[in-house]
Amino acid sequence: MSDSAVTRPDTVALYVTCLVDLFRPGVGMAAVDLLERAGYRVEVPDGQTCCGQPAWNSGDEAQARELARRAIRQLQGYAHVVVPSGSCAGTMVCHYPTLFADEPEWLDAARDLTGRTWELTRFLVDVAGLPADSLGPCQGIATYHDACSGLRQLGIREQPRKLLGAVQGLSLREMEDTDTCCGFGGTFCVKYPEISERMVSNKVERVRESGADMLLGGDLGCLMNIAGRMQRLGVPTRAYHVAEVLAGTADGPAIGEKER
């Protein structure tokens, strides 16, 4: 926050999310690359951990509030905050204000953050005006899973498709029920594993029917869930975060594949 440059309108704070940080750092790097290509200066504010979504969804409001306060402080002053996840962005945009309904000072800060926070693909299309040029490249046939939080909390549906349409070498083949939950649901998938298994199996069936050789999405949790089930069932479709395809880095190992 001490850096005076942070309030410049061409500066973006990347909120990397805990899953991307731990499991798929390449998604974060791809996001940085895309934002820079769009002409923004990217900063990664220090001390990022978790936005508090697991606590909020599990009913631990006090803890969710505490983690939200941390995130609000870290992201103060940036013209834009970009998150490569619809569910983490959705937590900040839709739920932070609810968390502080009874704390006017924090409520203002939460609302302020809400106005500046964007899911990655939405930011690229609606704010940065991509695709101005071609993206990628990436060879293959992809199908896109609409992660629920991004879709229903933030209205993200067209943006990733628009971007993917500009990727050289890629064709998009929609699956049935692309807006049906994959059964991840954060802690849901380990609390109710059998129900989750049925849901993700249905999703994998739809992916398979599409004939696509890549599954793409904007939320790592869903992608890890679907990829894990595909791999257990021996389905050869490979899963990538949409940012990796857009940045042209989806030629490496997919989610759950060994580094070469």
Next chain:
Amino acid sequence: MQLSPERFRSQAQAALRDPTLQQALSRARSGFIDKRRKGIHDIADFEALRERGRRIRDLALSQLDHHLEQLESAVRAAGGQVHWAENDAQAREIILGLCRQADAQRVTKSKSMVGEEIAINPALEAAGLDVVETDLGEYIIQLAQEPPSHIIAPAVHKTRQQISELFDTHHHQGALKARLREIPELVNEAREVLRDKFLSADVGITGANFLVAETGSIVLVTNEGNADLTHTLPRMHIAVAGIDKVVPTLDDATTLLRLLGRSATGQAMSCYTTFVTGPRRADDPDGPGEFHLVLLDNGRSRMLAGPYREMLRCIRCGACMNHCPVYSAIGGHAYGWVYPGPMGSVLTPLFRGLENTRDLPNACTLNGRCASVCPVKIPLPDLLRQLRAEQFRRNITDSRTRWGLRLWGALARRPALYALSTGLAGRLLRLLGGKRGRIRRLPLAGGWTASRDFPAPQGPGFRQQWKKRQTERKPV
């Protein structure tokens, strides 16, 4: 089969292992969704209609006491009687008393979820009455001695083979050897059996889709016409409804009807929509001699005053469960009580107590599809989350979740410690992933790895890579 919301987990597991049920569910799933999608197509702005529906229900609830009093006067003016029941036991008592008063032997019933809520059938049967469900789906599950598994399609979990078998047993004493039969044949057979029951019933019990305060009318919506035969033919008509069902005007009711059919079955209008006002009048060709309206509270006024008030907007269309991927994986019986799916996961804890329904608010991915189709815009995921928060405050949340959250929070509040532990965890997971890049069995994450591989992290963490990049880029 004694179902209970406390046994949600085992009931869900049993449902997932039942191939016949799974067959029935997978057929129902796409049917309901497609029909609604097509059904809302003929309305230019269905979203605006949903908003009007929400407003009508909110306004009705904001002056519920006034509308109920107006309803009571209007019903009386039309020659009917109104009975107030504070809870299920009182409602049963009132209805049983009325049946006795009518000297009833046989009672016909059209489908009513409030009837299920107050468990009226067993009470009447225990008093020696012959109770006959007349909605085809309800009739089927009455033969099977099962509760409904869906609020508008009570036998949606039954296959044609199962229904053929039930009819064979009950109508033919097994003479057909469980032969699979065609649907029209089954429907005609039920119709013949039920016709005799309609004609010989002494009392007809219906629910009510809406109650209209200004006219004292009850609105009944069916596709089989069974509610009309139920309330027109017997000597006495008893309608039982929750106090939340009241709307101020006929206009309001018709707007909601436009939403109800489309949301439920994709129909612009159900085959039969009836406005019933009082008993038979002097110049009516038919109708019951007596009309009684039993208004049930059973916790609704408490809901009205609390944080879950929005749930009272519900018009019982079933769209939330039709679009719920959890419901369509496990069916309605797994939820263990009258109301299944998303609306049931909110209502059941409120009716039966949060401590007796621990799983219901949690067995949901919060994907929000239910709220996106709700005709009166009930924020179901928010209400479920609110119930989770109440469970957490009241210490009902299971200890594993509490400890997990505590540990996660302790780390997430300390960035240095967090970086250290996630760094270590990342290295460990990469090690476990070995040459495959994923893990087949992971201690403490058995729920995940029972059916999914767990992806090993891709290289060192993002912040490490970012730092490296920043250092490399810094001008010397």
